[in-house]
Amino acid sequence: MKFELLKKDPESNARRGRLTTDHGTIETPIFMPVGTVGSVKGIYQRDLDNDINAQIILGNTYHLYLRPGLKILNKAGGLHKFIHWNKPLLTDSGGFQVFSLTDNRKLTNEGCTFRSHIDGSKHTFTPENNVETQRIIGADIIMALDECTPGNADHNYAAKSLALTQQWLERGAKHFDETEPLYGYHQSYFPIIQGCIYPDLRRKAAEHAISLEREGYAIGGLSVGEPIEKMYEMIEVIHPIIPENKPRYLMGVGTPANILESIARGIDMFDCVMPTRNGRNGMLFTWNGIINIRNNKWKDDFSPIDTTGTSFVDSYYTKAYLRHLMIAGEMLAAQIASEHNLAFYLDLVRESRKHIEAGDFLKWKNEVVKKVQNRL
RNA sequence: GGGGAGAUACCAAAGCGGCCAACUGGGGCAGACUGUAAAUCUGCUGACUUAUGUCUUCGGAGGUUCGAAUCCUUCUCUCCCCA
Numbered sequence A: 001m002k003f004e005l006l007k008k009d010p011e012s013n014a015r016r017g018r019l020t021t022d023h024g025t026i027e028t029p030i031f032m033p034v035g036t037v038g039s040v041k042g043i044y045q046r047d048l049d050n051d052i053n054a055q056i057i058l059g060n061t062y063h064l065y066l067r068p069g070l071k072i073l074n075k076a077g078g079l080h081k082f083i084h085w086n087k088p089l090l091t092d093s094g095g096f097q098v099f100s101l102t103d104n105r106k107l108t109n110e111g112c113t114f115r116s117h118i119d120g121s122k123h124t125f126t127p128e129n130n131v132e133t134q135r136i137i138g139a140d141i142i143m144a145l146d147e148c149t150p151g152n153a154d155h156n157y158a159a160k161s162l163a164l165t166q167q168w169l170e171r172g173a174k175h176f177d178e179t180e181p182l183y184g185y186h187q188s189y190f191p192i193i194q195g196c197i198y199p200d201l202r203r204k205a206a207e208h209a210i211s212l213e214r215e216g217y218a219i220g221g222l223s224v225g226e227p228i229e230k231m232y233e234m235i236e237v238i239h240p241i242i243p244e245n246k247p248r249y250l251m252g253v254g255t256p257a258n259i260l261e262s263i264a265r266g267i268d269m270f271d272c273v274m275p276t277r278n279g280r281n282g283m284l285f286t287w288n289g290i291i292n293i294r295n296n297k298w299k300d301d302f303s304p305i306d307t308t309g310t311s312f313v314d315s316y317y318t319k320a321y322l323r324h325l326m327i328a329g330e331m332l333a334a335q336i337a338s339e340h341n342l343a344f345y346l347d348l349v350r351e352s353r354k355h356i357e358a359g360d361f362l363k364w365k366n367e368v369v370k371k372v373q374n375r376l
Numbered sequence B: 001g002g003g004g005a006g007a008u009a010c011c012a013a014a015g016c017g018g019c020c021a022a023c024u025g026g027g028g029c030a031g032a033c034u035g036u037a038a039a040u041c042u043g044c045u046g047a048c049u050u051a052u053g054u055c056u057u058c059g060g061a062g063g064u065u066c067g068a069a070u071c072c073u074u075c076u077c078u079c080c081c082c083a
Helices: A045-050 A063-064 A070-076 A079-083 A095-100 A127-137 A154-179 A199-211 A228-238 A258-265 A274-280 A313-317 A319-327 A331-358 A361-372
Strands: A002-006 A015-021 A025-028 A028-034 A057-060 A089-092 A106-109 A112-115 A124-125 A142-143 A188-190 A217-220 A248-250 A269-272 A283-286 A287-291
Touching: A002 A258, A002 A331, A015 A331, A025 A028, A028 A057, A028 A331, A045 A188, A063 A089, A063 A124, A063 A127, A070 A079, A070 A127, A070 A269, A079 A089, A095 A106, A124 A127, A127 A142, A142 A258, A154 A188, A199 A217, A199 A228, A217 A228, A228 A258, A258 A331, A258 A361, A274 A331, A283 A331, A287 A361, A313 A331, A319 A331, A331 A361
Parallel strands: A028 A269, A057 A089, A089 A142, A142 A188, A217 A248, A248 A269
Antiparallel strands: A002 A015, A015 A025, A106 A112, A112 A124, A283 A287
């Protein structure tokens, strides 16, 4: 994997870069659609590729490990082949599930024991077997197993949690270096920087992570309940510590405004379920603000979904029709809304790249942030 | 013609003397959702009020009672069974 820093914004920490993997090139800043169980919910891979222009998508180790399971994934020749996606893939380790399935898991120094949310069966992730699992899945970028610390954790808990994440990280990195990819293309292992909302812990976590000299670094444990200003502050704390020729991935973020603000603070990669989940629930993101398409006011609005949108759905369908589908509970509603939102998110980062190149990113960003937060 | 059942808020449907402005669904209206246990979840849904509260409601009219959606009389309408 190769990362080229193409341009630095003189007025902010924003960066324009290019990440090259064996499955293709990713122009950064980039948004990565989330496809937890081997599918970006409601979206054909064909549309992801041609309509939305996704450059890389995610999968999730915990979910794929449970279903379809490693045997099938291995037999399929890895996730790319299994799901028919020839562009880059990134898998999350399951660290977020350590956080979100908190009632069904137990943490030890050794690793994390889960109860499956599907059948209650017991499974253990260790940093080592988690790397092996992600070798079998075969993502281009694999993530370290971590504990995603809740945003309201106190300093004491956050410090202990970080120590565990760091111990796991060292073991995972070692195991990664001792093993080979299974399918003939390169994989990269990204550490995840934790530390909750505490600058000292974040600094410590970032310094520790870079000491392991990996190909990219992720920031985790943000947008998990902490005030949004703290999130930006943590990104700022970490920014100078990470070598500038390495990509930075802010995990799980976020709203369009969050993404622009984070790009301004030096983030290169994002993922979030928001465009798909909120889309399924009737929320549309546009350059002019947020639409709740279920609202009564759209019932006889026969204008296109989004005249500024880049997806075919934006001009193909009307607001009134999409509202009708949404209220009738039709599957197509979820598909259209998800496709629109993902196309918007990809457009958002595409425009960000253009404005970084043009040198007017900061001014542009400030104008857009105001607009995209409107409620239409 | 004879016998029976029933009329409750937008719809369906509980309630059968006070705990009823009225259970529960649906519908409607609005909100939430940030490395997806989510095509999910939450709130409101007689009027006026921030709220305590006040006022007008359970087919119509009249009555019994301290008190009625609930009991009685009567009218209107609906449905079912037998001729």
